[in-house]
Amino acid sequence: MPQEIFSYSNDHVLQKVSVTVLSDDPQPGYWVIFIHGGAWRDPSKTFADLAAAETLLCTAEPYTSTVLPHIAAFASIEYRLSAHPEHPQDPVATPPSQFRNARHPDHLADVESALALLQGRYGFGERYVLVGHSCGATLAFQTVMRHLGGYDDHFRHRNLAQPSAILGVAGIYECRLLRDHFSGISAYQDLFEGAFGPDETLWDAVSPAKVGSGFDGIQGGWTAGKLAVLAYSAEDELVDTSQAEAMEEALRLWTSSASQEETRRTVMLPVKGRHDEIWEKGEELARAIAFTLTELQKM
Numbered sequence: 001m002p003q004e005i006f007s008y009s010n011d012h013v014l015q016k017v018s019v020t021v022l023s024d025d026p027q028p029g030y031w032v033i034f035i036h037g038g039a040w041r042d043p044s045k046t047f048a049d050l051a052a053a054e055t056l057l058c059t060a061e062p063y064t065s066t067v068l069p070h071i072a073a074f075a076s077i078e079y080r081l082s083a084h085p086e087h088p089q090d091p092v093a094t095p096p097s098q099f100r101n102a103r104h105p106d107h108l109a110d111v112e113s114a115l116a117l118l119q120g121r122y123g124f125g126e127r128y129v130l131v132g133h134s135c136g137a138t139l140a141f142q143t144v145m146r147h148l149g150g151y152d153d154h155f156r157h158r159n160l161a162q163p164s165a166i167l168g169v170a171g172i173y174e175c176r177l178l179r180d181h182f183s184g185i186s187a188y189q190d191l192f193e194g195a196f197g198p199d200e201t202l203w204d205a206v207s208p209a210k211v212g213s214g215f216d217g218i219q220g221g222w223t224a225g226k227l228a229v230l231a232y233s234a235e236d237e238l239v240d241t242s243q244a245e246a247m248e249e250a251l252r253l254w255t256s257s258a259s260q261e262e263t264r265r266t267v268m269l270p271v272k273g274r275h276d277e278i279w280e281k282g283e284e285l286a287r288a289i290a291f292t293l294t295e296l297q298k299m
């Protein structure tokens with residue numbers, strides 16, 4: 001199954017998405033679309049972060065007989081990044097197409113452009129699971145928020161088909177809460193300021209767990225959604241469990257406002273390993289993706 005790489009814009013080298021199509025079946029399975037983490041800024045995180053889990057899902061039992069038949073394709077999105085203090089770039093010598101100085105809403109606008117490219121080429125509609133790790137989970141849930149601070153509705157891809165399920169893995173859902181939990185570590189203040197600027201009211205207005213349970217957030221926005229899975233690890237040294245707990249709470253109104261019972265669910269999924277181990281080894285990420293697809297089949 002050859003991997004293809006598409007650029008969804010020519011402005012920046014990071015504006016690309018990898019695609020591996022497994023089945024051209026007219027009765028297709030789900031697309032699994034991944035958004036990597038790295039605190040909106042870490043250039044060592046790439047679309048290849050899905051590779052270990054993807055390989056396991058495609059080659060290892062029991063996945064090959066249980067979930068693989070229900071997967072149509074894998075895609076993995078890269079997006080423009082903010083500046084990273086440990087990866088400085090010379091602003092004069094670096095071409096604009098490689099310079100990392102993105103600010104919200106650039107990251108999300110890129111994710112939406114990537115989804116638009118995929119929908120335009122493959123037209124899978126709502127038959128996809130959006131999977132995000134760390135800030136990738138923030139971005140995944142932001143795509144289905146009705147309004148978003150600092151992002152003019154006018155510029156959003158309003159007619160994009162929404163995912164049937166979102167799997168957040170070690171996700172950041174409430175910026176200030178995370179910063180305060182690690183208040184002795186300046187990197188947290190820096191990474192949020194790098195992505196969103198110093199105005200903390202904006203941090204709240206982009207946090208899926210802060211605006212989630214409201215008409216402006218996921219409750220009003222994610223009309224097509226069926227399943228939210230929040231995978232979290234007690235061994236995660238960078239994102240503590242209160243993030244997934246806050247998101248679970250915020251999703252409560254979204255779940256209960258479904259027109260019929262059992263048509264929307266939120267599931268907390270404990271996984272093992274440190275923050276990056278989850279996708280690096282791939283076993284836990286693969287298990288979480290398989291879990292999400294299996295639960296989705298039941299609905």
Ligand SMILES: Nc1ccccc1C(=O)C[C@H](N)C(=O)O
Pocket residue numbers: 038039041042084134135187188191238239
């Ligand atoms: N401090 C974090 C808190 C939460 C999530 C990620 C990070 C990271 O540090 C990611 C990346 N390794 C970075 O250097 O930006």
